[in-house]
Amino acid sequence: MLNKHKNHLFVYGQAGVSMIEVLVSIIILSIGLLGLAGLQTASLTQNHSANFRSTATVMAYSILDSMRANRIEAGAGSYNHAFGGSTPASDTLSGQDVGNWLNELALRLPEGSGSINVDANNRVTVLIQWGDSRGAAAAQQFAMTTRL
Template identity: 30%
Template structure:
C-alpha cells in the first residue's frame, strides 16, 4: 500500500513524461516537414520533365504534319528561334511552316521552362529532338547534357522516325 510520503516523492514525474513526449513529437514534426519539402521539390522536378516531354512530342508532331518540310530538310538543323511566320492563311511554303513551327516551339519552351531552349537535328531519316532547361535554377548555360547541373542544362532527348 502507498503511503503519503511515496506519493509526494513522485511529484513532477508526470511533467517529465510530458516534456519527453513533446520533444519526441517535435522531432517527428520536423521530420515530416523535411519530408514534405522533399516531396514538393521532387514534384516540381517531375512537372518540369513532363512539360519537356510534352514539348518534345509537340515538335515531333509538327515534323510529322509537314512531310514536304521533311523531304526539303526544313527541320534538319533547328537550334535558334527564327523570326515569326504567320501561316494561318494557308499560303506558306513548307519551309515557312517549319519556321513557324520552330518559332512557336521555342516560344513555348522559353515560357514554360527556366532558361529553356531546344534543338532539332537530322540523323539519316530520324530527327533528334532535345529540350534543355536549368532544372536546378543555378544559372547554368552549358548545353553539353553532362548531368552536372551547376554548369550544364538538364536535357531530355527524343529520337523520332517520321
C-alpha cells in the same frame, strides 16, 4: 496500491507525471514533426521537377507532330535548329513551327530551349533543356529520338 509488510503500511505508485517526462515527449514529437516537414519539402521539389519533365515530353511530341504533318520540309532539314541558334524566319511553315515551339519552351520551362536535328535517314533527335534550380541538378535535359 497498499502492501503490508511487518506491520508497516507502504504506498506504491506515482502521483503525477514528472516534468522531465513531459520535456522528453515534446522533444520526440518535435523531431518527428521536423522530419515530416522535411519529407513534405522534398516531395514538393521532386513533384515540381517531374512536372517539368512531363512538359518537356509533351513539347517534344508537339514538334514531332508538326514535323510529321510537313514531312517534305522536315526531311529536307528545314526544321533543324541548334541550341542558342537564331529564331528561324517565319516565312515558311517549318520556320513558323520551330519559332512557335521555341516560344512555348521559353514560356513553359524556366530557361527552356531546344534543338532539332534530322539526319539523312529521317531520324529526328529532339533535345530540350531547362534550368531546374529546385531539383537535384541545376540543368536538366530531355532527349527523344524517332523516325519520321
